[in-house]
Amino acid sequence: MTEHLANGTATSSSRRADADLATANRAVLADQLAERLLDEIVAGVYPPDTRLPPEPVLAERAGVSRLTLREAIKDLRQRGVLRVQQGRGTFVNPPTVWAPFDSTVLNARVSLEQGYELAHELTELRRIVERGIAELAAVRRTAADLARMEDAVRTMREAWERKDLDTFSSADVDFHDALLRAAGNTFALTLFHSIDGALRTVRRRTVEENAELAERAIAYHTKIMAAVRRRARKAAGVLMDQHLQETEDFTASLAAASAAHRERVGRAAAPGR
Known part of the structure; x- marks a missing residue:
């Protein structure tokens, strides 16, 4: 049994x-x-x-x-x-x-976008959040965090000299990621990691459109890193806000131009024209 x-x-x-x-x-x-x-x-x-x-x-x-x-x-x-x-x-x-913070879906949405509306929205989000991130990073950063920032800025400079836009764009995002890690806020880190792929794609597109803005990004990153190094919380936040304000203004102009273009094309294709 x-x-x-x-x-x-x-x-x-x-x-x-x-x-x-x-x-x-x-x-x-x-x-x-x-x-x-x-x-x-x-x-x-x-x-x-x-x-x-x-x-x-x-x-x-x-x-x-x-x-x-x-x-x-x-x-x-x-x-x-x-x-x-x-x-x-x-x-x-x-x-x-589509779900805004699903990384797979967001990456697919970025590849579908014909204009720059999504790029502008992502930049708006970054400006809202990353000023505070820079301030926290200035207070909490470690030597390892500073080393990651230095490596990202150095890679940006070298890539820009070679006009390697893919590497430049990736290093740009890596700098902001280093700040996020230095800030030590797991919720902010999780939020930005969900849009990391989209940010890299968007950054690559904007670099192609405005070389001057890309060069200024290197200068801003250098200043932000210096403020973080000396633990100047307010200065780091102000510099980040100024940096992303320039990017936000630029993506807003691109979004408006692409929307106007689609409207013109739509009118031209309308019946009776």
């Missing part, structure tokens, strides 16, 4: 293990499918406000079960990328309503 119960328990445990493995595999497939659908949306296969193909078609095309497909769609719904209209199907939402 004992042996029978032991065998029965082993069989039951084996079945549970198989079920858990199947669930895990389905979750992995659902994640992969969600990423694939997002890539297709970004590529324009499914533009905003268009309806996705029916479930059976999508599932067969992806080579997954309908259950796995539903999990992938649920994931993208939670991120604001898709919406389900009862009786009509699943539709793609405009990027403006």
Whole structure:
């Protein structure tokens, strides 16, 4: 009897293990499918406000079960990328309503953006938060924090001399990341890490548009680092505010110009013209 119960328990445990493995595999497939659908949306296969193909078609095309497909769609719904209209199907939402702090979705949204509205919004957020970050960094910084800032500024200078815009832009963001780490606020660090990829893309685009502003960034970073080094809290905050105000003004002008261009194109393409 004992042996029978032991065998029965082993069989039951084996079945549970198989079920858990199947669930895990389905979750992995659902994640992969969600990423694939997002890539297709970004590529324009499914533009905003268009309806996705029916479930059976999508599932067969992806080579997954309908259950796995539903999990992938649920994931993208939670991120604001898709919406389900009862009786009509699943539709793609405009990027403006996608989850703002989901790094994967935000990176996809940046790659979709034709203008600079998102770049301007991100710069506004940075200016609001990073003045305080610079002030905290001046109080809490360590020698290791200063070393990271120095390395970022040095890399910016060297990259700018070579006109290596990718490295320059990345080092620019690295400097601000070093300040974040020096500030020691985990909530601010988490917030900015969720938009890190988007910031790097945006910075790369703005560097291409304004070389003077890029050069001034090196000068500002040097001054901010000096203020942080001497623990001059107020000066570090003021310098950061001035630095990001210049960037904010520039991205605002780019956003306005791109919006005006789209409006002109829309009017020209309107019926009757």
